[in-house]
Amino acid sequence: MDQNFFNKVFATVKQIPIGKVATYGDIARLCGNKNMARQVGWALHSNPEPIITPCHRVVFSNGNLAKGFAFGGISVQADLLRHEGVEVINNAVDLKKYRWEI
Numbered sequence: 001m002d003q004n005f006f007n008k009v010f011a012t013v014k015q016i017p018i019g020k021v022a023t024y025g026d027i028a029r030l031c032g033n034k035n036m037a038r039q040v041g042w043a044l045h046s047n048p049e050p051i052i053t054p055c056h057r058v059v060f061s062n063g064n065l066a067k068g069f070a071f072g073g074i075s076v077q078a079d080l081l082r083h084e085g086v087e088v089i090n091n092a093v094d095l096k097k098y099r100w101e102i
Helices: 003-013 024-030 037-045 074-083
Strands: none
Touching (some): 024 037
16 A cells, blocks of 8 residues: 555645544645545554554544544444543444534
8 A cells, every 4th residue: 555645645644633633535635635535444443553653533524433443342442432522322433523623
């Protein structure tokens, strides 16, 4: 996979404010290719700095959390988001309320 794209993903995800989320598609678009949402997921799954690069703030386009969250599973992602003030209900967030306005 393109390490340059991965680095763009990591840099973009670092910009998501506490208390906000972005979708995989949002990140792909910001990195220059709206069709690479799946590759954003691959990049975040290999995130070398999970605390510094807050990949827990990236969710699916319907607001659902990632069942395969690489750093502890869906319950850890939910807990991290709740700790930042994001309401998680049935493993999903309300994008109208919490989506990062880019």
